[in-house]
Amino acid sequence: MFDLENVIYGIxxxxxxxxxxxxxSMLEMVYVGKERLAGEVIGITDELTxxxxxxxxxxxxxxxxxxxxxxxxxxxxxPGLLNNIFDGIGRPLKEIEQQSGxxxxxxxxxxxxxxxxxxxxxxxxxxxDTLSGGDIYAECPETASITHKCMVPxxxxxxxxxxxxxxxxxxFDPVIDLTDSSGTVHTLNLCQxxxxxxxxxxxxxxxxxxxLITGQRVIDTLFPVSKGGAAAIxxxxxxxxxxxxxxxxxxxxxxLIVYVGCGERGNEMTDVLHEFAELIDPKNGRxxxxxxxxxxxxxxxxxxxxxxxxxxxxxLAEYYRDMGYHVAVxxxxxxxxxxxxxxxxxRLEEIPAEEGFPAYLPSRISEFYERAGFTINRNKTExxxxxxxxxxxxxxxxxxxxxxxxxxxxxxxxxxxxxxxxQRHYPAINWMDSYTEYFSDxxxxxxQHAGGDFPKLRQEIGRLLQEENKLMEIVKLIGSDVLPDDQxxxxxxARVIRVGFLQQNAFHAEDTYVxxxxxxxxxxxxxxxxxxxxxxxxxxxxxxxxxxSGIFDKxxxxxxxxxxxxxxxxxxxREEIDKTxxxxxxx
Numbered sequence: 001m002f003d004l005e006n007v008i009y010g011i012x013x014x015x016x017x018x019x020x021x022x023x024x025s026m027l028e029m030v031y032v033g034k035e036r037l038a039g040e041v042i043g044i045t046d047e048l049t050x051x052x053x054x055x056x057x058x059x060x061x062x063x064x065x066x067x068x069x070x071x072x073x074x075x076x077x078x079p080g081l082l083n084n085i086f087d088g089i090g091r092p093l094k095e096i097e098q099q100s101g102x103x104x105x106x107x108x109x110x111x112x113x114x115x116x117x118x119x120x121x122x123x124x125x126x127x128x129d130t131l132s133g134g135d136i137y138a139e140c141p142e143t144a145s146i147t148h149k150c151m152v153p154x155x156x157x158x159x160x161x162x163x164x165x166x167x168x169x170x171x172f173d174p175v176i177d178l179t180d181s182s183g184t185v186h187t188l189n190l191c192q193x194x195x196x197x198x199x200x201x202x203x204x205x206x207x208x209x210x211x212l213i214t215g216q217r218v219i220d221t222l223f224p225v226s227k228g229g230a231a232a233i234x235x236x237x238x239x240x241x242x243x244x245x246x247x248x249x250x251x252x253x254x255x256l257i258v259y260v261g262c263g264e265r266g267n268e269m270t271d272v273l274h275e276f277a278e279l280i281d282p283k284n285g286r287x288x289x290x291x292x293x294x295x296x297x298x299x300x301x302x303x304x305x306x307x308x309x310x311x312x313x314x315x316l317a318e319y320y321r322d323m324g325y326h327v328a329v330x331x332x333x334x335x336x337x338x339x340x341x342x343x344x345x346x347r348l349e350e351i352p353a354e355e356g357f358p359a360y361l362p363s364r365i366s367e368f369y370e371r372a373g374f375t376i377n378r379n380k381t382e383x384x385x386x387x388x389x390x391x392x393x394x395x396x397x398x399x400x401x402x403x404x405x406x407x408x409x410x411x412x413x414x415x416x417x418x419x420x421x422x423q424r425h426y427p428a429i430n431w432m433d434s435y436t437e438y439f440s441d442x443x444x445x446x447x448q449h450a451g452g453d454f455p456k457l458r459q460e461i462g463r464l465l466q467e468e469n470k471l472m473e474i475v476k477l478i479g480s481d482v483l484p485d486d487q488x489x490x491x492x493x494a495r496v497i498r499v500g501f502l503q504q505n506a507f508h509a510e511d512t513y514v515x516x517x518x519x520x521x522x523x524x525x526x527x528x529x530x531x532x533x534x535x536x537x538x539x540x541x542x543x544x545x546x547x548x549s550g551i552f553d554k555x556x557x558x559x560x561x562x563x564x565x566x567x568x569x570x571x572x573x574r575e576e577i578d579k580t581x582x583x584x585x586x587x
Contacts, residue, residue, distance in 0.1 A: 006066045008033065014053045014304040015347045018066050021049040027197065029073045032057075033064040035107035038089055040073045040308075043348065052344055054089045054305040055106050072198070075312055077319045078171045078191025079140050079148040080113040082256070083289045085273065088297035088309030090196075104301075113191060118168040119148075121190065123175060125160050131178060132157035133201075134322060134378025137188065138175055143290035145281065146256065149323040151379065152178070153192045154201060161185065196311040200318040202375040210374065211442045212328065212386050215251040215513035216244075218429050218502045221458055221523065223436040224446075225412040227254070227326050228374025228384035231436075232406045235416025236396030240428045242268055244416070245330045245390060247427070247506055250279060250288065251513040254328035254386065256320050257292045260313035263306045263336020266298040282513065299336065306340040314371050317385045324381030328388065329372075334365070335392040338402045354401045362405045369409040398433075411437035425503050431465050450516045457523040461497055464530070468494035485543040486534070492543070492552055493530040500556035501526060511559050521570045522558065528574055529555060532581045541584060551580045 009019040016032055016039065024030065024041050032039045032053050037060075043050035051066065075090040085093050087104065095110050119140040131137060133154040142148035158180035169175055171191045178186045194200065208226030225231040235241045242264070249257045259276075261269045272294065279288035293316055297309040310331060317327040331337075338361060345358035353359040374384040389410070393400045396418050407413055415433035420426075439455070446454045467490050471483065480488065501522055505511040514522075533546050546552075555573070562569045 006068070008060060008062050008064045008066060009048070010062065011057060011060050012347045013343075014057055014302060015344065016051045016053055016057065016060070016066070018049040018051065019047065021066075024049050024068050027072045027195075029069045029071060031067040031069070033060050033066075033107075036067070036109070037107055039066075042344075050348065052304040052307075054302055054308060056302055071193075072195040073308065073311075074193045074195045075315055076112040076191055076193055077316070078113050078150070078189075079119050079142045080117060080171065081293055081316060081319075082143050082146055082291060083287075085294040085296055086112065086312070088262075088295065088301065088305030088307075088312060090312050093296065113171045115170060115172055118170060119190060121167060121169045121175065123163055125163065125176060127160050127163060129160045130158070131160060132378070134203075136323070136379050138190065140169075140190065144286050145284055145290040146320075146325070148190075150175070150188075150190050151192075151322060152188065154194075156180070156186050156188075158186065194315055194319065196308065196315045199371050200315070200322060201378065202322075202373070203378050203380075204376045206374045206376060206382070208374050208438060208441050209445060210384075211438075211445060212326075213253045213516065214248045215515065216247055216427060217504055217514055217519050217522070218427055218431065219248075219414065220516060221519055222431060222462060222502075223412060223414055223429070223434050224438055224442055225386065225388070225436065226374070226438045226442055227386055228372060229412060229438060230369045230372045230387045230389070230410040231412035231414060232389055232391055232403075232410045233414045233416060234391040234393055234398055234403045234406070235421075235428070236393065236418050239396070239416035239418050239421040240426055241390040241392065241416060242332055243506065244414070244427045244429075245332055245388060246272070246275065247512070248388060249276075249292075249328065249330050251282070252328055253326075255291065255325040256317075256327045257288075257330065258295070258313050258317045258327060259292065259330045259332070260295045260297075260309055261332055262295075262297055262309050262334070263299050263340065264332055266300060268332075269294075269296045269298055303340045303343050307337060307344065310334070310337050310368055314368065314385070314387070318371065321375065321383035321385050322377045322379070322381075324377065324379075324383050326384045326386070328386045331368075331387065331389040333390040333392045334368075334406065335390075335402050338365075357401050361401060362408070365402070365405045366409045369406075425498070426506065427504065429502075431462070431502065432469055451520050454516075454520055457520065457527065460527055461501075461523055464490060464494050465497060485537045488543045489530070489533055489537055489546075492547065493526065493533070496526055496529070496552055496555050500559060504559075508560060510563055513564075514559070515564055517567055518562070518564055521567055525558065525570055525573050525577075526555060529577050532577055536581060536584060539585070545584055545587070546581075549580045549584060551577060 010017040028041045030039045037055040039051040039053040121140045123138050125137045131152050135152045136149045138150040158178040161179040162177035174187045208228050210227045211224045212227050281288045295313045297306045317329045342357050372387040391403050393403045414429045416428045417430035420428035443455045
């Protein structure tokens, strides 16, 4: 409740202080100034209450009122979130544009969900049913791709005492009444609120045994991530972090995508909006936006809201996970989020740690990535939240604090290489610096669904790339002429792997997404060529004669020439390899 004594004492950018306030609690959401700017209490002493303001503080003056809400920073959850774009604190940008034009006015208050839209609702419970937190009591088709499931809010349980008549409801219309053991009646509608910094509860966490299939060969084959896992994409400017995340968001087999543009350039978010608006979902032929939520907090928006946007995005993802969906979160970029923490920490005059970042940076990063997981929800459904966070180290220095701490809390590390990006090798994931710790968890699935020898093929591909890396150190020093033919063969087959397998064209209809079956057949064909060529080299046939046949170059182009739906055509490549090798051997 508003207290006349709660007024602004000091202003330092997005940080506002109130003197001798006794009515605020830690992490409480507040309204600051006459324009009622959204803020959050981040520090309390006997003398001062410190608030970070999520909107531009220009024009604020000491003496303006500060009003508490009595609740933490939260977001409204319900049907209408999909096919929408929000700012860092969850305000719908489309509605703001309709009301106020192209610029976001300060102090604007618009419901995250349209209060007037009617939803065709199927009520799944009857009077006398016993429900508890997380149980599903109603469903409505949020989009043609996703069915929204309304769940009992956490902390509420009881017996259904009334079901309201009707088949179409607004988000705030009463749907059922729930009477708890004390006789208190809780009226439930289609929506609920949840504090963004609090993880939503689950019944049990499951081991990460299902891969997130992306259709990107270097990821699915060499460095897979599990559903419910966490991956980092570190890379300097221009190495393709955003492009890689776009490809994963478009093609991965998650049910929903939450894309968080945290501190990125406005033109990049514009590209995301245009691309996703035009993209057709390969699963059902519907627009991709029907299963996508976008959170935009660009670099010119208030810095404190950048810090909140990460939590807004992960809360939305957990909400749909609780319905039984697999959700992928793209956070682009967590470095900008860390920079927001550093700026606010500096204004709070906290003692800085490495490179000026606050000492609590590791704990904040871990809190974020630990909200990923593959879970059994409280309503007995299974769901997952997979987090893929981009990191933007200055000067591609992977030893800086954000990259190093992210590496500590993720099990998958896709290191982008500036040299590969400048060579137009995309995705520019360096196969020597990257790693994944999910092999032991995922190999049983790969053996069952992609072929029992899939892990062995991957291991041999990886071994050849490592051997090529060692040999290239020698080549740089004394040239390739001194190498024996068997080592020259390794260099040549590694070139086929790099150009024909790891490099992928996002603009080619057949190469932008590649199913696992084709990935496996490509590996088999490349390794078959290697083993057949090995036999000729062992028989003292010069490698130069094998290369002149052109079969190596032909295999680098098979990714374009064989359609994804015609795997039988790989047989012709094997036959051509056999024919070519036989001709060379008999020459």
